[in-house]
Structures are given as C-alpha cells and as structure tokens.
Amino acid sequence: MRLLSLTAAFLLGSVLGAAPTLAQEAAAKTGDPAAGEKIFAQCKACHQIGEGAKNAVGPVLNGIIGRHSGTYEGYNYSAANKNSGITWDETTFREYIKDPKAKIPGTKMIFAGVKDDKRIDDLLAYLKQFDASGKKVTQ
Template structure:
C-alpha cells in the first residue's frame, strides 16, 4: 500500500510540473541578452546591415531576404520563415539548423534566454518601430 502511495505521489508531482507554464518571455531581459548579438546585428530605428543582417521584423520574415545583405547560399535556400519555433532552435545552435550559415555564433544555451531574446525581437516591426 505504501508503495502505491509513493507511485501516486510521483505521478501527481509530474502532472503538476507538466501543467506549469513554460518560461514567460521577458523582452527587457532579452534586450540584455541581445547585447552579445549587437556585435553583428542592429535592430530598431535606423538599423543597418553589418556583419549580419538588420533584424527589424525578423519574426515572420523569410530567411535570406533582407535587401543589401550578402547571405550564405545555405541561408538563402533554407526555405525558413522565422517563427518562434524556428528561432528557438536556431538561436540555440545556428550551425545545426542551417548548416553552412555564415553565422559563426555558437548559440544561446539557456532556453529561457532564448525565449527572452525572441520576445525582444518580436517587439520590432520591419521599419524598426516598436509594436
């Protein structure tokens, strides 16, 4: 009987954890994490292409489509439209998602920080204004 109670307690705890919400995205925290991205990317009013393309309106944008930026063939032909799910994978390990990309960044390995950066990126329209 005690064994059944212990098993039931484990299942109850697992159900509670599964029902908990995922990390809530925090754009302000994402702005702080984005500092490492600023070495290559700009975002916001007046953003320009640098080592990497400007990131205004990146969420919902087709990969390899910023005018005036010289993308790798791998990026141009990836067929990706940047959504939250794809960005989550890409920001954690760019080379794995788009082998041959010019982006040599090793990735953001903390899933919460990845979500925060995505929240930060989602704030910007294609013209650099905030939503």
C-alpha cells in the same frame, strides 16, 4: 456511486493541480523583453535592430519573426541561408539560435549559440517588439 465521486474528485484535483504548472510554462514562453535586451547585447557585435538599423556583419533583425530566411534587402547572405526555405517563427528561431551551423549548415553566422531556453524566451520577447520597419509594437 462513492467510487465514481472519488474518481471524479481525483481527476478534478489532477487537472486543477496541473493548471498552475501550465500557466507557469506559458508565462515562461513569453519571456522578458528587458532581460532579452541584455542578452541581445552580445548580438550587437553583428546585428542591429530598431529604427535606423542597418546591415552590418549580420543582417538587420527588424521583423525577423515571419520573414523568409535570406531576404533582408541589401544583406549578402550565404547560399545556405538564402536556399534554406525557412520562414522564421519561434520554433525555427529557437532551433537556429541554439546551434546556427546545425540548423543551417553553411551559414556565415559564426556564433556558438544560446543554449538556455529561458534566455531564448527573453531574447525572442525582445526581438518580437520590433516590426519590419523597426518600430516597437505593443504585444
């Protein structure tokens, strides 16, 4: 009986000890929209977001999460992007933004990528604030 109690105590301690780590990992994945806005400054050379955004060198990024690749109206996408079959979610965006040409060979996007996961978390938090019309939504 004593061995069972020690085993149960060890397992409970292991689970409880991991709880803060899991919570920290979840918090890290949410990102900081204010930090993401600063990261987005480098994206502004080609992309716009928000109310009144227009296509530029790159397409408008309003409502990017959930959108099919190559479909923002009025933007002239590469065949590679139009035919990639991607629907942007957090996973595909993370893969793409780390190395656009590796994720979609033949893309017109000339960008070396964002390699740091925390910066990507923050950038995603910023982008996810904007719905398809460019209005900021609360998360």
